[in-house]
Amino acid sequence: MSLDRMDKRILKALQKDGRIGNAELAKKLGMSATACWNHTKRLMEEGYVKEVRAILDPEKLGLPVLVTVGVVLDRSTPESFAEFEKAVRDIAAVQECLLLAGEFDYWIKLRVKDLQAFNRLHANTLLRLPGVRQLRSFFVLNEVKNNPELVVE
The missing domain is CATH 3.30.70.920 (Lrp/AsnC effector binding domain/regulation of amino acid metabolism (RAM) domain)
Incomplete structure (x- = not known):
């Protein structure tokens, strides 16, 4: 499958903030929440998004x-x-x-x-x-x- 313009915008936004909610993401990208969810769900199902996780601060965790x-x-x-x-x-x-x-x-x-x-x-x-x-x-x-x-x- 090829990525369309909206898919690419969603991927860029999720890289910046993987915790962003669907409604907020849809608003940020100027699309409906349903359309945004459908795009995001498909991107995840097809493996474009491998996982979403927090990036921890190694120094605060004693691993500098x-x-x-x-x-x-x-x-x-x-x-x-x-x-x-x-x-x-x-x-x-x-x-x-x-x-x-x-x-x-x-x-x-x-x-x-x-x-x-x-x-x-x-x-x-x-x-x-x-x-x-x-x-x-x-x-x-x-x-x-x-x-x-x-x-x-």
Whole structure:
């Protein structure tokens, strides 16, 4: 299905505020509440909207340290990738894990309380992930831009 102009406007608005009510969204976009609901429901049913959730402040939750970790596995096989991916999904501190082409096999983004917490996670968990040959850690000094919004054209 292709997106029409109104679908795109709804998606943009929901990215800005996923908590907006249907009546308020309809008013903001200049359409009836019924038409707005029909568009929104279809967008959700067809998977354009994967989920709606709150974005929490990591500092207020005591997780101010953002670390990215480049991972190199000892083998590049579908089995070793699957085993690594299964294990990394269970690590609560990991926010993202991306399979890459290039210098690293995976790039992990994680949040921790402090350097000591990262050291424990590194020693007790990351180094013990299946197939890990090398880890390179990078401590983020400043998040210049962290925007989960997608461009909807």
